[in-house]
Amino acid sequence: MTLLPLACKSLINRRFAALLTVLTIAVSVTLLLGVEKIRSQARDSFASTISGTDLIVGARSGPVNLLLYSIFHIGDATNDVSWQSYQEVSASPQVAWTVPIALGDSHKGFRVVGTTPEFFSRYHYGARHELVFDAGKPFDDVYDAVIGAEVAARLGYTLDQQIVIAHGMGAVSFVEHKDKPFRIAGILARTGTPVDASVLISLHAIEAIHIDWQSGARVPGQTISADDAKKMDLTPKTITAFLLGLKSKVATFGLQRQINDYRAEPLLAILPGIALQELWGLVGTAENALLIVSALVVIAGLLGMLTALVTTLNERRREMAILRSVGARPRVIFGLLVLEAALLTVLGIVLGVAFLYLALAFAQGPIESHYGILISLNAPTLRELLLIALVAAGGVFAGIVPAALAYRNSLADGLSLRL
Structure with a gap:
C-alpha cells in the first residue's frame, strides 16, 4: 500500500483544516526566517560600515563611544583632539594617510561632518567600495x-541649491549660520552607511562659520561676512576624531599603543573591526530575543497542527478501521499520520519561504532607504537551512503523537467499527 497518495487524498478530503494548518506554519516560518535574514543582513551592513581604515583616533573615552560618534554619528565626543596632536600623529613614519573629522553642527537633523577632500577617496565601506x-x-x-x-x-535637494548650517544637533534649531550659506556641490550615491545621512563640508568651512563665535554663541557686536571669513586664517584648532591608514599592517598594534600612551593629551586609538564586534555584542541580546520569539511562534504553529490532528482522530476511526479491513497493519496507520504531518509541515515551509522572499522583494527598497540595511535576495544560508530542517523535524516529531494514538486505537478497535 503506497502511503503518499493515500496521505494526499486524506488531506484533500480535509482541505479546509489542512489549509489553515499550512498557513499557520507558513506565517511562523516566514517570521522565523525573516528575523534571521534581517539579523544577518543587518550584521553584515553593520560590519561593513567602514573598511580599509586601520585605526580611528579620538579623545580618550571608550572604544564603543568613539566608534559611535565618529562613524555612526551617534552621541558626542567627550573632548576634542588638538590640531597639533593630529599633525604629530599624521607625521609618524608608519602613517600612510589620515582623514580628520569635525562634528558638532547639523542641517535639519542631519549631521554636518567637517573633513578634507581626501575623505571621498579614503573612506571605504563593504568590500572596499569607494564613495x-x-x-x-x-x-x-x-x-x-x-x-x-x-x-x-x-529634503529634495539638487545641485547648486543653497542650504544653511545650524549650530548644535537639534532637528529644529533656532541658532543658524544664516550669514554664511552653503552651495550643494555634490550628491553622493547611496551606500547604506551613515554617510547617506550626512552633510560634508571642509574643515575650513567649520572654522569660517564659527570665526565670529565663542563658547557656542555669537560674539556680541562682532560680525564677519562670508567673504571676509574666507580671507582669514582658517586653520582648525581642534577636530573631533580622525581616520588613519598605515603603510604596513604590521605596525598597527605598535602605533595604537603609542597613540594610547601619547603624553601631550589623552588620546584613544581603536581598531574598527574589534570595536564593531564589541558594539554588536552589546546589541546581541535583542537579536537573540527576537529569534526566541520567532522560535516560539513556530512551536505554536506546530502545536496547532498537532491539536488539529489529534482532535480529528476520533472522527477518523471509521477511516482507520476500513484501512485495517483492506489489509493495512497498525504500523501503516502510524506511518500515514506521520506522513500527513510531514506533508503539512513541508507545504508550510515552502509557502513560508515564498512569503518571505515576496515580502522582502517589496520591502527591500524601504528597508534600505530608512534603515540603511541592504537586504539581498540570495539563496538561504546554511544557518537558514538549518532552521528549516529543525522546523521540518519538529513537524515530523509533532506527527508522532497523533500517529501513536491512532496506532493504539487501531490495535484496540481491530476490525470493529466504533460509531
Missing part, C-alpha cells in the same frame, strides 16, 4: 557642501 557621486563633485570652495543620498532624497 561614488551621483551628481556633482567634492567641495573645492569654503562654502561648498556635499550631501548624502538620504539627505537629498528626504
Whole structure:
C-alpha cells in the first residue's frame, strides 16, 4: 500500500483544516526566517560600515563611544583632539594617510561632518567600495557642501541649491549660520552607511562659520561676512576624531599603543573591526530575543497542527478501521499520520519561504532607504537551512503523537467499527 497518495487524498478530503494548518506554519516560518535574514543582513551592513581604515583616533573615552560618534554619528565626543596632536600623529613614519573629522553642527537633523577632500577617496565601506557621486563633485570652495543620498532624497535637494548650517544637533534649531550659506556641490550615491545621512563640508568651512563665535554663541557686536571669513586664517584648532591608514599592517598594534600612551593629551586609538564586534555584542541580546520569539511562534504553529490532528482522530476511526479491513497493519496507520504531518509541515515551509522572499522583494527598497540595511535576495544560508530542517523535524516529531494514538486505537478497535 503506497502511503503518499493515500496521505494526499486524506488531506484533500480535509482541505479546509489542512489549509489553515499550512498557513499557520507558513506565517511562523516566514517570521522565523525573516528575523534571521534581517539579523544577518543587518550584521553584515553593520560590519561593513567602514573598511580599509586601520585605526580611528579620538579623545580618550571608550572604544564603543568613539566608534559611535565618529562613524555612526551617534552621541558626542567627550573632548576634542588638538590640531597639533593630529599633525604629530599624521607625521609618524608608519602613517600612510589620515582623514580628520569635525562634528558638532547639523542641517535639519542631519549631521554636518567637517573633513578634507581626501575623505571621498579614503573612506571605504563593504568590500572596499569607494564613495561614488551621483551628481556633482567634492567641495573645492569654503562654502561648498556635499550631501548624502538620504539627505537629498528626504529634503529634495539638487545641485547648486543653497542650504544653511545650524549650530548644535537639534532637528529644529533656532541658532543658524544664516550669514554664511552653503552651495550643494555634490550628491553622493547611496551606500547604506551613515554617510547617506550626512552633510560634508571642509574643515575650513567649520572654522569660517564659527570665526565670529565663542563658547557656542555669537560674539556680541562682532560680525564677519562670508567673504571676509574666507580671507582669514582658517586653520582648525581642534577636530573631533580622525581616520588613519598605515603603510604596513604590521605596525598597527605598535602605533595604537603609542597613540594610547601619547603624553601631550589623552588620546584613544581603536581598531574598527574589534570595536564593531564589541558594539554588536552589546546589541546581541535583542537579536537573540527576537529569534526566541520567532522560535516560539513556530512551536505554536506546530502545536496547532498537532491539536488539529489529534482532535480529528476520533472522527477518523471509521477511516482507520476500513484501512485495517483492506489489509493495512497498525504500523501503516502510524506511518500515514506521520506522513500527513510531514506533508503539512513541508507545504508550510515552502509557502513560508515564498512569503518571505515576496515580502522582502517589496520591502527591500524601504528597508534600505530608512534603515540603511541592504537586504539581498540570495539563496538561504546554511544557518537558514538549518532552521528549516529543525522546523521540518519538529513537524515530523509533532506527527508522532497523533500517529501513536491512532496506532493504539487501531490495535484496540481491530476490525470493529466504533460509531
